[in-house]
Amino acid sequence: MDFVNFLIQLLNSVQYGLLLFMLAAGLTLIFGIMGVVNLAHGSFYMLGAYLAWSLAAQLGSFTLAIVVGTALSVGFGLLLERLLFRYFYQRDHLDQVLLTFGLIYVFEELRSMVWGDDVHGLPVPDLLAASIPLTDNLSYPVYRLFMSGVCLVLALGLYLLISKTRLGMKIRAGAFNREMTESLGINIRLIHSVVFALGIGLASIAGMIAAPVSSVYPNMGSQVLIMCFVVVVIGGIGSVRGALIAALLVGLVDTFGKVLLPQASGMLVYVLMAAVLLYKPEGLFKQ
Amino acid sequence: MSTPQIHLETLPRSIQLVMTLGFLALAAFPFVGSDFYSAMVVRMMILAIFAMSLDLLQGVTGLVSLGHAAYFGLAGYVLAFITPQNEAISLYTSLPLAVGGAALAALVIGFLVVRTHGIYFIMVTMAFAQMVFFIFFDNKALGGSDGLFLNFRPDAGVIDLENKQVFYYFTLGCLLAVYGFLRRLLWSPFGRALSGIRVNEHRMRALGFNTFSHKLAAFTLAGALAGLAGYLWAAQSGFVNPELMGFHMSAHAIMMVILGGMGNFAGAIVGALSFEYLLHIFKDLPDVGEFKTGKHWQMWMGLFIVALIIFAPKGILGVISRTFGGSAERKESGHE
Numbered sequence: 001m002d003f004v005n006f007l008i009q010l011l012n013s014v015q016y017g018l019l020l021f022m023l024a025a026g027l028t029l030i031f032g033i034m035g036v037v038n039l040a041h042g043s044f045y046m047l048g049a050y051l052a053w054s055l056a057a058q059l060g061s062f063t064l065a066i067v068v069g070t071a072l073s074v075g076f077g078l079l080l081e082r083l084l085f086r087y088f089y090q091r092d093h094l095d096q097v098l099l100t101f102g103l104i105y106v107f108e109e110l111r112s113m114v115w116g117d118d119v120h121g122l123p124v125p126d127l128l129a130a131s132i133p134l135t136d137n138l139s140y141p142v143y144r145l146f147m148s149g150v151c152l153v154l155a156l157g158l159y160l161l162i163s164k165t166r167l168g169m170k171i172r173a174g175a176f177n178r179e180m181t182e183s184l185g186i187n188i189r190l191i192h193s194v195v196f197a198l199g200i201g202l203a204s205i206a207g208m209i210a211a212p213v214s215s216v217y218p219n220m221g222s223q224v225l226i227m228c229f230v231v232v233v234i235g236g237i238g239s240v241r242g243a244l245i246a247a248l249l250v251g252l253v254d255t256f257g258k259v260l261l262p263q264a265s266g267m268l269v270y271v272l273m274a275a276v277l278l279y280k281p282e283g284l285f286k287q
Numbered sequence: 288m289s290t291p292q293i294h295l296e297t298l299p300r301s302i303q304l305v306m307t308l309g310f311l312a313l314a315a316f317p318f319v320g321s322d323f324y325s326a327m328v329v330r331m332m333i334l335a336i337f338a339m340s341l342d343l344l345q346g347v348t349g350l351v352s353l354g355h356a357a358y359f360g361l362a363g364y365v366l367a368f369i370t371p372q373n374e375a376i377s378l379y380t381s382l383p384l385a386v387g388g389a390a391l392a393a394l395v396i397g398f399l400v401v402r403t404h405g406i407y408f409i410m411v412t413m414a415f416a417q418m419v420f421f422i423f424f425d426n427k428a429l430g431g432s433d434g435l436f437l438n439f440r441p442d443a444g445v446i447d448l449e450n451k452q453v454f455y456y457f458t459l460g461c462l463l464a465v466y467g468f469l470r471r472l473l474w475s476p477f478g479r480a481l482s483g484i485r486v487n488e489h490r491m492r493a494l495g496f497n498t499f500s501h502k503l504a505a506f507t508l509a510g511a512l513a514g515l516a517g518y519l520w521a522a523q524s525g526f527v528n529p530e531l532m533g534f535h536m537s538a539h540a541i542m543m544v545i546l547g548g549m550g551n552f553a554g555a556i557v558g559a560l561s562f563e564y565l566l567h568i569f570k571d572l573p574d575v576g577e578f579k580t581g582k583h584w585q586m587w588m589g590l591f592i593v594a595l596i597i598f599a600p601k602g603i604l605g606v607i608s609r610t611f612g613g614s615a616e617r618k619e620s621g622h623e
Contacts, residue, residue, distance in 0.1 A: 037406055084593075093406055094351050098545060099596045101538045105589025113583065222534065226417050229410040237406060266421030273414055274399055281402045 004134050009255055015144050017251025018151035022206035023224060024231040024243040025158060026199025032238025033175040033195050034089050039100035041228065042221030043107040044200050047073055048207025050115050053122045053216045062125040066208050070201055077200030081193050089192070108219065119217040147209050154202065155244060162240065171195060175238065227254075230269055234276045236283025246284065295551050295604060296473065296482070301611040302604055306553050309560075310463075317455050325455055326523075327567065332458045333519045335559035336465050338543040339552045340512035343469060345541065346549030347478065348505045349485030350401070353409050354416025355513055355540050357396070358389040360532025362514030363521030364423065365389070367435040375439035378448070382441070385518040386511050392419070393510020394503070401502040416537055424529040434528025441522055448522065458519055462556070465512060469552045481505050542592060548602030557603050565591065 027041050051072060055065035084103075088096050123129075124143045131139035162168040173181045174191045182188045207220075214220070231250050235242030250269055257268035276284060298306070313332070317325050337359050344350040362385040369384060370376050396415045403411050423429045440448040448454050472478045480501050483491045492498050521527050530536065539562065547558025569584035569591075599606055 031406060037409060087597075093409060094345070094541070094545070095596050095600060097351065097353065097409060097538075098542065098592055101542075102589045102592030102596065105585040106593070107589075109583045109586035109589065113586075226414060226534070230414050233407060233410050233414065263426070266425045267418055270414055270418035270421075273411070277399050277403065277411065282407065 004138050007134070008138065008140055009259055010252075011140060011144065011148070013251040013255035014248065015148045015151075015251075016255055017248035018148050018155070019206055019210055020224070020227055020231050020250060021155060021244050021247035022151055022202045024228045024235070024247055025155070025240050026202045027228050028232045028235065028238055028240060028243045029195055030199045031232070033171060034085075034192050036085060036089060037093050037096045037100065038085075038199075039097060039225065040103040040107060041100075041199070041203055042223075042225030043104055044073060044077065044203035044221070045207040045210075045224050046111065046219075046221035047076070047107070048204030049211040049214070049216045049220060050111060050207075051204065052208035052211045053120050054115065056122060062122075062212075066205070069208055070205055073204035074197045074201045077197050078193060080200075081196040085196065086189070086192070104222070107221075111218065117218050119215055121215045122211045124212045143212060147213070150205075150209055154205065158198075158202075158240065167191075167194070227269070230273050232283075234273055234283055236286040239283070239285040242283060242285030295548055295554070295601075295608060298551060298553055298604075299608050299611075302553060302607055305607060306556075309557075313459055317452050322451065325451065327563070329455055329458050329523055330520070331560045331563045332462045333516050333523065334540075334543065334563060335556040336462055336519070337513055337516035338540055338547070338555035338559040339465055339469055340509045340516065341540045342544045342549060342552055342555040343472075343481075343505055343509045343512070345544050346551070346554070347473060347485065348481040348502060350502065350506070351409050351541065352412040352506075352509075353534075353537050353541065354396075354412035354414070354419075355509070356534075356536035357416035357419040357532045358393050358510035358513040359517035359520070359536065359540075360423075360527065360529070361392050361419065362386060362389040362517035363527040363531055364429070364435070366441070366518050366521045367430070367437050367527045370437045370439060370441075372438065375442035378441040378443035378446075382515075382518060386514040389514025389517065390507050390511035393513075394507045397503050397506035397510070401499060401506055413534065413537070416532060417534065420529050420532050420534075423532070430527070430529075432529060434526060434530075437521060437525045437527070440525070454523065458523075461515065461519065465515070466552055466556065469512075473552070477501070477504070545600070546595060546602050548604030551604070554602055554604045561603060 023041060023045055027038060030036055030038055030041075048069060051069035052062070052065050055069050056062050059065055059068065084099070088099055124141070128143045128146050130142045132142060132145075133139045160168075162171060170181070170186050170191055171194075173184075173186065174188050178188060181191075227250065231243055231246045234249065235244075235246030249272065253268050253272050254265070257265040261268065280286070295302075313328065316328055320328065337355075341352065341355045344352050344355070365385040365388040366376075366381055369381055396412075400408060400411045400415065424432050440454070442448070443457075446453060446457060448457060473482075480491065480496055483494075483496070484498050484501060488498050491501075517531065520531065543558035543562045544555050545558065546562050547556065548554030566584070566588065569587045570581050572580035572584070572587070574580055601609075
């Protein structure tokens with residue numbers, strides 16, 4: 001592999017890793033703070049992608065579609081938290097697994113009823129449609145760089161929110177000791193709603209910006225959900241920093257695995273997970 | 288995080304009666320039901336074996352495996368590989384190979400996963416099952432996404448498994464044998480230790496139990512029994528594909544165990560039969576005008592699951608024993 005090819009694969013793996021991070025961060029936060037296993041997290045990724053596709057067609061602008069789509073999916077997430085998830089924070093993990101598995105079915109069918117079962121492509125917005133030429137016949141699309149940029153900005157924002165703001169302090173306090181935080185007069189229910197909405201928002205934004213590259217298709221959430229599980233397990237549940245590092249690691253292993261060892265590429269990520277489990281059963285950055 | 292659950296371990300009279308009647312109904316079914324429904328009942332009984340094997344982990348030991356279908360599918364694949372193109376393979380060589388293969392996979396994966404707890408266990412079992420899925424899905428040599436065909440059912444000497452009725456009773460016999468075995472196991476010292484691990488693992492360790500090897504043994508045994516179910520499935524349908532070890536299959540098994548009621552194996556049987564029957568009903572719903580009701584079976588199944596978890600988390604047997612009384616519900620002490 002020459003240097004230019006290596007560079008392209010490296011950029012791809014960082015982009016994939018950052019995208020996984022957007023989903024895994026929400027998953028790990030929702031688990032770390034509320035103690036909820038959300039199998040339906042991948043459905044919000046799918047929801048985001050379908051919203052981007054249909055809104056972009058209706059509103060005529062990709063940017064506007066992202067703004068409206070984010071608002072819609074966050075609103076949907078808040079409603080779901082209020083009506084359903086709230087009652088499952090104290091329940092057994094098994095109940096949460098089944099509830100969210102049931103929801104996957106419901107969301108898939110709703111998607112099928114509203115948008116049908118076809119695969120759709122979403123054109124890359126004109127502004128970002130260019131490619132940066134690297135050699136005579138190799139180039140790198142600007143849109144992929146834009147994806148990585150958006151993810152990086154959001155990751156930075158998430159970091160600042162959690163570690164530097166007052167709200168972030170309350171979130172961390174709630175994750176550390178729920179009763180104590182409540183007795184200090186902090187509205188933990190509100191904190192939970194905010195965290196849930198944040199997780200859903202990140203997942204659906206990931207789906208929206210991924211839509212032009214990955215296209216929009218049924219069951220697109222399941223595949224990505226399992227990768228996110230791997231990321232969360234490697235990084236350590238509840239740790240956002242762990243999720244970032246694990247996501248980048250998984251991105252690298254997956255992308256370079258596909259190039260260097262195509263027969264075993266589907267497996268390599270799981271081998272990585274097994275290795276981490278042997279070495280640290282609770283993940284790299286257990287909180 | 289997760290609180291230990293109190294399960295119905297001893298079965299009240301009302302449930303024993305239901306089970307006995309159910310068994311008689313199963314034994315009589317081939318005489319009254321059509322071929323189509325008999326084949327469906329065979330599939331249900333196979334899935335009941337599969338669900339019972341999961342119940343050993345989920346209900347008894349408190350380990351929620353979201354990747355149990357991997358062992359089910361693997362054993363089916365083993366049978367598909369070792370069955371020659373133009374003749375049958377002996378049951379007495381192929382069954383130990385298939386079940387042994389599934390048990391070996393469960394032993395290796397179990398070695399990695401039983402050291403994790405709670406939510407980690409759920410995620411890691413799911414991830415490893417997915418790995419197994421992709422090994423088969425991605426490799427053309429292993430059948431790829433299309434799967435493999437078996438031209439012959441295993442040859443069991445005097446027992447002619449190619450005969451539908453014989454196969455029906457063979458499966459029923461396996462179901463009964465596995466149920467009897469697991470019920471005995473539940474009340475054996477080993478079973479009591481597994482139950483203790485569910486209620487309080489730290490205390491079991493303090494009492495001197497090696498909980499790691501107990502959990503690993505349970506995981507391997509559950510894998511082997513899932514393998515038996517997968518073997519029967521492949522023999523019956525004559526076809527294996529990666530979906531057999533997929534995420535949905537694993538989740539359905541959990542559903543079956545929950546739907547019936549956990550921790551006593553009878554619930555797993557009831558759950559598997561009811562779940563498959565419900566699926567059949569949902570897929571067969573009549574159209575309402577333009578709306579294809581049956582095509583959207585996932586919607587009804589999803590809503591049903593959500594409603595079940597909200598309203599009847601103890602499953603069908605829980606509802607029966609609550610409705611008809613039954614004082615035998617043992618209170619387990621020592622949980623916190």
